[in-house]
Amino acid sequence: MNESQRQAYGETLVKLGTDKRIVVLDADLSSSTHTSLFQRAYPDRFFNMGIQEQNMIGVAAGLALSGKIPFASSFAVFIVGRAYDVIRQSVAYTNANVKIVATHGGITVGEDGATHQMLEDLGIMSGLPNFSVIAPADAPETRRVIEEIAYKNGPFYVRLSREKVPTLLKDAEFKIGKGIVIREGEDLAIFSTGIVLGRALEAAENLSNVGISASVIHMHTLKPIDRDLIIKYSRKTGRIITVEEHTIFNGLGSRVAEILSEYSPARLIRIGINDTFGESGPGWELLDKYGISAKNIFEKAILMVRS
Amino acid sequence: MNTEIQEILLKANEIRKLSLRMIYNAQSGHPGGSLSAADILATLYFKVLRVDPKNPGWDERDRFVLSKGHASAAYYAALALRGFFPIEELFTFRRINSRLQGHPTIHVPGVDMTTGSLGQGFSNSVGMAISGKIDKKDFKVYVLLGDGECNEGIVWEAALSAAHNNLDNLIAILDRNMFQLDGATEKILSLEPIEEKFRAFRWNVYTVNGHNVEELIDAIEKSKQSNGRPNIIIARTVKGKGVSFMENTHEFHGKAPNKEQFEKAMQELNEKEMSIKKGEIE
Numbered sequence A: 001m002n003e004s005q006r007q008a009y010g011e012t013l014v015k016l017g018t019d020k021r022i023v024v025l026d027a028d029l030s031s032s033t034h035t036s037l038f039q040r041a042y043p044d045r046f047f048n049m050g051i052q053e054q055n056m057i058g059v060a061a062g063l064a065l066s067g068k069i070p071f072a073s074s075f076a077v078f079i080v081g082r083a084y085d086v087i088r089q090s091v092a093y094t095n096a097n098v099k100i101v102a103t104h105g106g107i108t109v110g111e112d113g114a115t116h117q118m119l120e121d122l123g124i125m126s127g128l129p130n131f132s133v134i135a136p137a138d139a140p141e142t143r144r145v146i147e148e149i150a151y152k153n154g155p156f157y158v159r160l161s162r163e164k165v166p167t168l169l170k171d172a173e174f175k176i177g178k179g180i181v182i183r184e185g186e187d188l189a190i191f192s193t194g195i196v197l198g199r200a201l202e203a204a205e206n207l208s209n210v211g212i213s214a215s216v217i218h219m220h221t222l223k224p225i226d227r228d229l230i231i232k233y234s235r236k237t238g239r240i241i242t243v244e245e246h247t248i249f250n251g252l253g254s255r256v257a258e259i260l261s262e263y264s265p266a267r268l269i270r271i272g273i274n275d276t277f278g279e280s281g282p283g284w285e286l287l288d289k290y291g292i293s294a295k296n297i298f299e300k301a302i303l304m305v306r307s
Numbered sequence B: 001m002n003t004e005i006q007e008i009l010l011k012a013n014e015i016r017k018l019s020l021r022m023i024y025n026a027q028s029g030h031p032g033g034s035l036s037a038a039d040i041l042a043t044l045y046f047k048v049l050r051v052d053p054k055n056p057g058w059d060e061r062d063r064f065v066l067s068k069g070h071a072s073a074a075y076y077a078a079l080a081l082r083g084f085f086p087i088e089e090l091f092t093f094r095r096i097n098s099r100l101q102g103h104p105t106i107h108v109p110g111v112d113m114t115t116g117s118l119g120q121g122f123s124n125s126v127g128m129a130i131s132g133k134i135d136k137k138d139f140k141v142y143v144l145l146g147d148g149e150c151n152e153g154i155v156w157e158a159a160l161s162a163a164h165n166n167l168d169n170l171i172a173i174l175d176r177n178m179f180q181l182d183g184a185t186e187k188i189l190s191l192e193p194i195e196e197k198f199r200a201f202r203w204n205v206y207t208v209n210g211h212n213v214e215e216l217i218d219a220i221e222k223s224k225q226s227n228g229r230p231n232i233i234i235a236r237t238v239k240g241k242g243v244s245f246m247e248n249t250h251e252f253h254g255k256a257p258n259k260e261q262f263e264k265a266m267q268e269l270n271e272k273e274m275s276i277k278k279g280e281i282e
Helices: A005-016 A036-041 A053-064 A076-081 A084-092 A107-112 A121-126 A139-150 A194-209 A227-237 A252-263 A283-289 A294-306 B003-026 B031-048 B069-082 B087-092 B120-134 B153-164 B194-200 B213-224 B259-278
Strands: A022-026 A046-048 A069-075 A099-103 A132-134 A156-159 A180-183 A188-192 A214-218 A221-223 A239-247 A267-273 B063-066 B141-146 B170-176 B204-209 B231-236
Touching: A005 A022, A005 A036, A005 A099, A005 A139, A022 A036, A022 A053, A036 A046, A053 A069, A053 A076, A053 A084, A053 B120, A053 B153, A069 A076, A076 A084, A076 A099, A076 A121, A084 B120, A099 A139, A107 A283, A121 A132, A121 A156, A121 A221, A121 A239, A121 A252, A132 A139, A139 A156, A180 A194, A188 A194, A188 A227, A188 A252, A188 A294, A194 A214, A194 A239, A194 A294, A214 A227, A227 A239, A227 A252, A239 A252, A239 A294, A252 A267, A267 A294, B003 B031, B003 B069, B003 B087, B003 B213, B003 B259, B031 B069, B031 B141, B031 B170, B031 B213, B063 B069, B063 B120, B069 B087, B069 B141, B120 B141, B120 B153, B120 B170, B170 B213, B194 B204, B194 B231, B204 B213, B213 B231
Parallel strands: A022 A046, A022 A069, A069 A099, A099 A156, A132 A156, A188 A214, A188 A239, A239 A267, B063 B141, B141 B170, B170 B231, B204 B231
Antiparallel strands: A132 A221, A180 A214
8 A cells, every 4th residue: 555654744743733832834835745734724823934945944943942843844855955054053053842844855756856856865964963864664654753753852854755655664663763673684684764665675575585585674763873773783694785765975874884884894785876866757767767676676685695 | 311221321331341351352253243233232131121030931031032143242241231140251252161152052041042144043033923923922022133144035034924924023123234244235235225125025114223222212112012013123333333443344343352452442432431421422
């Protein structure tokens, strides 16, 4: 079953809305981010700021420092790209209780092309002190993430996708900063973040058919990263593949590389966007073209295990 | 002269002296914009703002955001004089392990918002005013802007959004001293006619002499009566006000005085203090 993370986000906001401290801001994309669901339920606590991401974040900081719990949403490329300095000074530095939930993360934005495909956000946001950074895999996990962060004080960045995604984590427990082991294997460990989990699982299944057993671990939280889990699977398998819908710089692959180098060296192959912009096309096909595919993960795993 | 006004002018003069001493001591900071804002800050902290130094986080307090965060020296001086923290702490300004960072942070008692990256404080004050409206609180949100700061796009984003949300509980003051870091505002990126711009953005606009306490109080009182519109007071000021060789130049925007300059400045401000006490300056 495929479900929309954005829809799950909007519905969860409505559920949280009984708490009068919850306020929601959007920058003229509410029907795309689905914060419009909150607007319908609680019009007095919804603010469509117009197309101004910087002011939206500045206002969200002012609201947070007055005791509100603001959720601010737009597309990842705009909310991070255009508002970065405001996020840095007004939210991160003040440790303001602002929840930034970006939709349309990554290359699966698809047809709108590279201008709308944010590939650097996880790295940019992980660089900011006080921020936690989360990329849920599917719609049910999105619900759990939003409910959880609403009542964890401090700033959060959550990245959601445009595309509907396969439901894989219907009942998995979500704990900030704790990776989820979905499949156990001995020969290598595949770490993924965000909506590409399904591709990692498909690759692991195909690998098992050729006698290679792969662990699959979902790293929903990029920051704080689950260091112990990475070390554990490095020691267990000695071979790691990371998979992310993000530039290979400063995302999951980089974080894993840092931890392996410092604590527990292992073979590592990073799969992600290789220092290039995207292009227009159907989202899932773009993932294939840019190598974030079950096929590529499978081939890299074979290479790693048999060489 | 009315003794209340005289008292505020003396506080403003004290803010100037303390600011210069802090900046001289640190050999870094922003004298020009601190001196131009001193009368505005003294009027706010010694007449207007509903704040309680013993309870800086009081929910019902008026909010104040120094959006032109580089005037931190004058801001800290005003807060210390108002009793938020000891005067002696002022001389840790810009030193290692001090609470008094180069630009204001919310860790300092009495500071409502961290500022320094221009324009953001204005946007933050819009958020605070919206929060006041949601909760039907009667506090006001005051925000002090610099004129160079108005080059920033976010200032105009915030201006649109304050008017759109009918934030009559928002009172902005523009320290219109006509200079920014590199030179005269009208040479770098002209702002005039600034009143017309804000009027066109559907703000109530008042223009005053920003060194005249009575005019400032009068415009603030009018702003407090606003119904449905945000307010901005264009305070026409002199950059470096109070120190002859710092006036009307960008040279001391971000430069500390040397020993000779500092001593001359203090001498001038001491003389001014005598004149205020004698009732010669209004």
